[in-house]
């Protein structure tokens with residue numbers, strides 16, 4: 001019997017992280033008798049006088065959030081990283097190593113209203129988010145080696161506040177994920193003299209098996225090595241190393257790309273699709289003065305939902321003790337998202 005990637009188990013290699021994932025397509029026929037979570041109710045008011053992310057509301061620090069019209073950024077009152085703190089002593093015991101962790105944490109509100117999503121905003125409003133993301137990367141990137149923009153969307157992702165926002169954590173150290181991606185992109189460049197993600201984007205555009213959305217400047221794929229069922233990557237068609245390298249056309253088209261992607265996500269199961277998303281580009285701080293030609297800026301979406309608004313994938317058992325595993329293939333997930341309309345279901349006429 002000939003191998004069929006849509007039917008037969010196999011492992012796939014992720015060159016960005018230098019790891020493998022087990023794909024078991026035959027399992028999608030498995031009967032489900034497991035957990036079913038209730039779909040989150042979506043009746044968020046435009047304004048909540050008790051929500052500190054809303055204009056005019058007092059925050060835990062005692063500061064009052066201004067009546068902002070577009071985006072608004074403030075230092076997190078409960079930060080995981082603080083500036084100017086004592087440093088741990090160095091240790092020569094290879095088994096007990098600690099190192100300084102300098103940094104700062106910010107919260108960025110996307111919009112003054114609490115009841116809007118990216119796909120229901122005006123595209124100019126999403127462009128304003130992109131502009132502010134770039135401002136934050138430039139501002140924090142002067143001092144810090146890594147600036148991680150991340151959005152946790154939905155209570156399923158531990159988001160404690162329904163107001164559209166993201167967080168930005170800047171650190172004096174290069175965290176594990178970017179360090180792994182830096183090393184693997186560098187090795188690929190040394191070996192082939194080309195950028196890994198530039199080659200990958202060109203090949204995905206040629207193969208056309210995992211494309212979710214594309215426009216002149218960007219392409220969204222479910223990566224060949226995707227772990228989460230509907231995981232996607234946002235890739236530039238024109239090479240850039242960092243967010244700040246985006247030109248006007250790339251910024252404008254990125255806004256439209258994010259609106260289409262989140263609309264497709266939400267249309268899939270008619271819910272506010274939970275996810276954690278973020279951006280990875282060449283390191284900053286001292287990294288601004290180093291050769292980063294192996295890097296390609298890209299976005300990542302990690303959504304937990306499996307087959308409905310209430311069934312999430314758990315990375316447990318075999319996935320914690322052995323390696324990641326998925327049933328739904330990346331190709332099938334891409335097709336399901338590609339087939340979704342790019343207009344958000346809440347905007348379509350009843």
Ligand SMILES: O=C1CCN([C@@H]2O[C@H](COP(=O)(O)O)[C@@H](O)[C@H]2O)C(=O)N1
Pocket residue numbers: 052053058059060061075076077078079107152158159160161165166167
């Ligand atoms: O008054 C406040 C409320 C919430 N916050 C911060 O806003 C963030 C809310 O975002 P999350 O729901 O993604 O955690 C959270 O990190 C919380 O610490 C403040 O800094 N001040």
